[in-house]
Amino acid sequence: MEPRVARVVTQLRRGTLEYCVLAVLRHEQRYAFDLVQDLGRTGLVTSEGTIYPLLSRLRRDGLVESTWEESPSGPPRRYYQLTADGRAALTAFVQEWTTFRSSVDAVLPDLEDRG
Amino acid sequence: MKTYDDPQVSEYLARLRTTMGALPADEREDLWMSVTAHIDEGIARGESVDAVLARLGSPEEITAAAAGEPVDGPRPVVVQAARPEPRLRWREVAALILLQIGIVAWVVGWVAGVVLLWTSNRWRWWEKVLGTLVWPGGFAGVAFSYGSGIEHQGETCTSRPGQPEVCTGSGSGVLSAVGWIVVLALPIAVTIYLAKVARPGRGEAGS
Known part of the structure; x- marks a missing residue:
């Protein structure tokens, strides 16, 4: 990828990833392992382990909360769920993102025609 | 496990x-x-x-x-930022010291101080002029020239056996006290000023 473009993509990914995490949690609480694996499969992150620091920060910021539960088979499981603040942040982001996306989409085809 | x-x-x-x-x-x-x-x-x-x-x-x-997470609010900074350049390096400290007392070392010390002053990028050109001209040799120069000047003033001292030495003159005692304060304060003030304004790259940012 062209370096300048790669930088923008990295920044976009970094900025939007935490809202993708919130979005994955919008319906129900999720077991950390499954949550991380699902996000890994989307291609948004190349290393699943880098999601844990993000979850940690979202928890410190009060957007998600976590509970440990004993598992009948295997290690104790940590479950994550959205807080009210997390839900509000997600809603606000979805609105902004929708506007942003349509604005960019509206301009990009013109550039392609000229190119 | x-x-x-x-x-x-x-x-x-x-x-x-x-x-x-x-x-x-x-x-x-x-x-x-x-x-x-x-x-x-x-x-x-x-x-x-x-x-x-x-x-x-x-x-x-x-x-x-x-x-590398974006920092929200006052959290400890984990990644060390590039350390800023010190305002005064050893060479600037040496310059300021040598300008004041370097003349004691056969004048060469003071000349070294002047060279260090002018080759530093921490000061603007007129600040370097100030540092050079404040008094040739700074403190030591002042002490030397003022000290030798006193000897030539019309002061006479008499001592009689069994009594303390008595000196009479043209009131130069008071004058010289004021003079000493002025000529000593000037190098001190310039040194403090130069030490305070020194900044990396200050000399390159035009005058």
Whole structure:
């Protein structure tokens, strides 16, 4: 990828990833392992382990909360769920993102025609 | 737990512990519990150690993600910023000292001070002129010239046996006290000024 473009993509990914995490949690609480694996499969992150620091920060910021539960088979499981603040942040982001996306989409085809 | 017996896992976790060193203790603990639980779960589900660790990414990557997070509010800065250049290096300190007392060392000391002053980028050109001209030789020069000047003033001293020495003159005692204060205060003031305004690159930013 062209370096300048790669930088923008990295920044976009970094900025939007935490809202993708919130979005994955919008319906129900999720077991950390499954949550991380699902996000890994989307291609948004190349290393699943880098999601844990993000979850940690979202928890410190009060957007998600976590509970440990004993598992009948295997290690104790940590479950994550959205807080009210997390839900509000997600809603606000979805609105902004929708506007942003349509604005960019509206301009990009013109550039392609000229190119 | 049996996963810790795996040499690949224990090596991975040892690296994680090392690279996490710079993180705040609570984040370290949190990350440690998450990653160990993740590895345990992957292996419990029948995945190979290789596959689990490869998808997790290196300990360095994970710690970098923790350290490179955007900082919200007053949290300790984990990644050290490039250390700013000091305002005064040894050479600037040496310049200021030599300008004041360097003349004692056969004038060469003062000349060295002037050279150090003019080759430094910490001051503007007129500040360098000030440092050079404040008094040739700074304190030592002042002391020397003023001291020798007093000897030539019309002051006479008489001493009689059994009595303390009595000196009479043209009131130069009071004058010289004021003079001393002025001529000594000037080099001190200039030195303090130069020490305070010194900034890296100040000399290159025009006059």
